[in-house]
Amino acid sequence: MSAATPAVDTGTIRIIGAEEQHVAHNYHPLPVVIASGEGVWVTDVEGKRYLDLLSAYSALNFGHGHPAILAVAREQLDRLTLTSRAYHNDQLGPFAAALAELCGKDLVLPMNTGAEAVETGIKVARAWGYRVKGIPADAATVVVAQGNFHGRTTTIVGFSDDPQARDDFGPYAPGFTQVPFGDAEAIEAAITPHTAAVLIEPIQGEAGVIMPPDGYLRAVREICTRNNVLFIADEIQSGLGRVGETFACDREGVVPDVYLLGKALGGGILPLSAVVADAEILGVIRPGEHGSTFGGNPLAAAVGLRVVELLATGDFQKRARTLGAHLETKLTELVGHGVTGIRVAGLWAGVDIDPSVGTGRQVAERLLGRGVLVKDTHGQTIRIAPPLVVRATELDWAVEQLRVVLAG
Ligand SMILES: *Cc1c(COP(=O)(O)O)cnc(C)c1O
Numbered sequence: 001m002s003a004a005t006p007a008v009d010t011g012t013i014r015i016i017g018a019e020e021q022h023v024a025h026n027y028h029p030l031p032v033v034i035a036s037g038e039g040v041w042v043t044d045v046e047g048k049r050y051l052d053l054l055s056a057y058s059a060l061n062f063g064h065g066h067p068a069i070l071a072v073a074r075e076q077l078d079r080l081t082l083t084s085r086a087y088h089n090d091q092l093g094p095f096a097a098a099l100a101e102l103c104g105k106d107l108v109l110p111m112n113t114g115a116e117a118v119e120t121g122i123k124v125a126r127a128w129g130y131r132v133k134g135i136p137a138d139a140a141t142v143v144v145a146q147g148n149f150h151g152r153t154t155t156i157v158g159f160s161d162d163p164q165a166r167d168d169f170g171p172y173a174p175g176f177t178q179v180p181f182g183d184a185e186a187i188e189a190a191i192t193p194h195t196a197a198v199l200i201e202p203i204q205g206e207a208g209v210i211m212p213p214d215g216y217l218r219a220v221r222e223i224c225t226r227n228n229v230l231f232i233a234d235e236i237q238s239g240l241g242r243v244g245e246t247f248a249c250d251r252e253g254v255v256p257d258v259y260l261l262g263k264a265l266g267g268g269i270l271p272l273s274a275v276v277a278d279a280e281i282l283g284v285i286r287p288g289e290h291g292s293t294f295g296g297n298p299l300a301a302a303v304g305l306r307v308v309e310l311l312a313t314g315d316f317q318k319r320a321r322t323l324g325a326h327l328e329t330k331l332t333e334l335v336g337h338g339v340t341g342i343r344v345a346g347l348w349a350g351v352d353i354d355p356s357v358g359t360g361r362q363v364a365e366r367l368l369g370r371g372v373l374v375k376d377t378h379g380q381t382i383r384i385a386p387p388l389v390v391r392a393t394e395l396d397w398a399v400e401q402l403r404v405v406l407a408g
Pocket residue numbers: 057112113114115116118149150151152201205206234235236237238262263
């Protein structure tokens with residue numbers, strides 16, 4: 001596990017230059033060009049190895065190239081990849097049945113990206129609001145939380161409060177009410193007879209792994225039930241093993257009305273998202289009212305089924321729980337030594353960097369030089385989310401690199 005040197009060679013500079021010339025600048029990537037990956041490790045074009053502590057924002061929960069997922073993808077690639085939903089395919093049904101069972105729900109609506117799952121969830125909630133709850137036409141509202149991240153579509157950025165995500169992309173879609181995250185009473189106060197749903201992340205990932213106070217999710221569940229409002233949990237980043245349970249809602253024993261899933265559902269191979277709910281909710285959508293050309297394609301469904309099978313054993317959740325506790329112990333030792341605070345849920349950590357050490361971005365750049373990949377968020381925070389196949393010794397090594405970087 002030798003640390004990489006910080007120098008960027010000319011080949012790398014050339015590749016990055018070409019990308020910057022022809023790819024829109026909607027990201028600010030770290031200066032590393034990755035060429036291959038296996039498990040928790042990636043290798044750049046110069047042959048340097050890095051421990052991946054981001055996992056593509058938790059889309060790689062099973063690591064790079066998990067053999068069981070790759071095998072099913074390769075097999076399905078040779079057989080059938082796309083039919084559109086104009087026809088049935090032989091993979092979608094088994095995938096949906098397995099995912100519904102994992103979630104304890106009746107129905108699955110397959111989409112591709114996370115943002116599409118969120119958009120779909122909003123459409124389902126509105127249709128349910130009008131057709132089941134009896135909200136007057138076009139009056140339905142959805143309560144959301146401050147600091148949310150639900151994706152990048154025009155509707156979704158309209159109910160974000162992050163200026164970078166939102167500014168200059170208006171006009172914004174009406175029908176959303178924002179309340180502070182972690183404050184159940186504020187949700188109750190925001191609910192009106194026109195409220196169709198409460199949409200929250202059980203743990204806010206992009207905001208910096210922000211955890212609500214204990215009992216919040218249970219209170220939200222109770223408030224939604226009492227007011228006949230749907231509880232939609234965006235588990236796109238927090239779900240599917242990351243926090244040491246299948247879903248972050250499981251940490252409080254809470255079952256939302258609607259799960260929004262994505263990221264890891266595609267096994268790190270392709271985009272696959274889903275809305276999962278009972279028939280009395282998801283059943284409101286009728287043929288022709290919603291769809292996606294690639295949604296429910298047989299390649300994605302085959303991969304998704306294998307992902308659900310991997311999760312059904314509970315092994316990954318257990319790993320995340322055990323190793324997460326280990327990671328928390330290690331990170332706690334850094335508090336007061338360049339770290340001002342940590343938040344850990346399973347193998348998911350937000351680490352607040354002392355400004356005297358530098359910004360989150362600067363720490364990420366220094367870690368890159370030592371062979372560790374992390375991503376900063378919101379200035380002073382770095383997020384740690386290794387693939388769940390990571391070993392304790394690898395975590396120890398990574399935290400040691402962080403300790404060295406923080407010590408300057
Ligand atoms: C990443 C993310 C999304 C959006 O997913 P995309 O696949 O990037 O569209 C939505 N919600 C949460 C909580 C996310 O972390």
